[in-house]
Amino acid sequence: MSQLTHGTLLKDENRSHLADRGAKSKMHHIPLTRIQKLICKRMLESKLTKPCFYLEAKADITELMAMRPKLRKAFGVRITTNAFYIHALALAAQEYPLTVGRLDGDCIKIAERLNVGFAVNAPQGLVVPVVKDADKKSLPDVAREETLLTDKARDNRLTLQEIEGETIALSNLGAYGIDSFIGIVPPPTSTIVAVGNVIHTVVPTDGKITERKIVSLSVAADRRVVNEIYAARFLGSIKEHLQNPQREIQRSKMKYQN
Template sequence: MATDVKVPALGESITEGTLAQWLKKSGDTVAADEPIASLETDKVTVDVPSPIAGVLTETVAKEGDTVEVGAIIARINESGSATPAEQGADSSPTNPSGAGESPQPRGSEEAPDAEPAAPAPATAEPAEAPAPAGASADQDGITTLSPAVRRAVLEHHVDPTKIRGTGKDGRITKDDVLAAAKSKETSREAAPAPSPEPEPAQQPKAQAKAAVAGERREERVKMSRLRQTIAKRLKDAQDTAALLTTFNDVDMSAVIDARERYKDLFAKKHGIKLGFMSFFVKAVALAARDVPSVNASIEGDEIVYHDYLDVSIAVSAPKGLVVPVVRSADAMSFAEIELAIAEYGKRAKEGTLGIEDMQGGTFTISNGGVFGSLMSTPIINPPQSAVLGMHRIEDRPVAVDGQVVIRPMMYLALTYDHRLVDGREAVTFLVRIKEAIEDPTRLLIDL
């Protein structure tokens, strides 16, 4: 008896997604709750688990298709074996425009920032090329990887076809990728000098160089759903809100001294490093009490004020910027804030953030300083009314008590919706943050 595999609920207000990758092919044996496909939504990538144990007998949708919640994408035979017709069937659905056409390489739509894969030689026969030991391969010769493993492969620039998988059924795990990357780095350090790649035997050296020098290439890659959503939301924010940015700078000496003094004790007690972000989250919570409009939002003709602070922390992920929410941050300790941010950062890199992790949020903090940004004008995350931009710390000459001294300074930028936040309130909010960072004792005694 065959059981239908349907697109699961993807979260509030999300009705469809893109079938990014088949993790299993027709004829594969699957266990109950084992991921068989990867779906990309407007916010996250989620795996579709098998509802039962059995054999995947049919894939109804193909990679790149838009599928609605509740739609059937595959069927699984719980008897444990595929029918003769199904065993000989191709793993991908029939292509109405031409039978035998190879499917598009995996990752071309969901990892736009990845390096383009080199085209296979025209004389290659994918069906005859054996899969490497420990890895499972589709009929088109492309190794099947889970989203987390695929991101690790792209991040560490390793060849998955040369990795021996230690997971179930020989599947490649993330630990396998990390081990291969470490081995590659060790080999690179041990080698006296990199060896040049051999020139093709059938092509003269001069001709090969001329071809590379004169080559002009273009590549068209479809935007991922996440990138499309980011683009739409940012443009909507510009079209809807009256955006204005105000700046200030802050002397980071006191925070740097506090971190240096207590970093070992803090790490020993809480198991996490003391970072700058917890100081700024606490400073924002303190400043929002004096300027509540910065932590408010507009709904229709009403202003919604929040007596809590749910901070959206902008995190760079392989597919783009994501903003997981640290909820009730105003009631959290420094350690709790650091632990929450570290966990979100790890899950963002692995691609395991859930939709619920990014819903809500009353204020956003974006730290462009980790990439070396000196100054920027961030865009708000609707329906929020403000976003704080942090930047890099650099030594600059400043006047203190009539003397020119060198201090570690950081520029702060507050972009806000001028429909709700007045200029006086925005400046006051930034000054409160500046005061708290330059004198962290204020954070402890609530001043």
């Protein structure tokens, strides 16, 4: 007797041979590190306990990107795109404080400090250093701290104090060619903003065809803490800060000089 399997006619005598081969195949087991175990636990907890919704918008950062060389010269510090995102996120969260709130029983607790955790791909795995009081810092100060924390993360030199206290999260996969994505809200936060790659897009402007630099922004939020309209305004505020770099530079100059 024969059997047709995956389009191939097999005789009975071959079936036992194939079964033996399958039984002998082995899987390679990779033990989880302590950090990986913690991430697994936290992400599962988030997905099971937080009823999240997701919004996405596009921001035109052409002017912002063009000003980077001038800013480096003016402030004497290298400003990465991630620093811009952290700074804009902090200013927007200051306007919309529920984004740094969390559900606690029958009330929502607003965090006393606006601490932005941002994901860094390090040799030991994904780590999340935290820029503390980001809303009170100038763009150059945020840029210095972001660079320092990123370097320490990649060298496995972060202290416990530098990875704790996160009240809102940022994840940027632009460097990996990802156009857009949705992040998982990490406990104990209620909001995460995800940023994609900068896309060169041809658009009509005042009757002319121009090339613009467009980035995708998405927000994932715990619906128990933040509603859709509130989150939309929050995302719109981030977009506004990114699209009006001159205003943010003037703001940073005032903080920087003080």
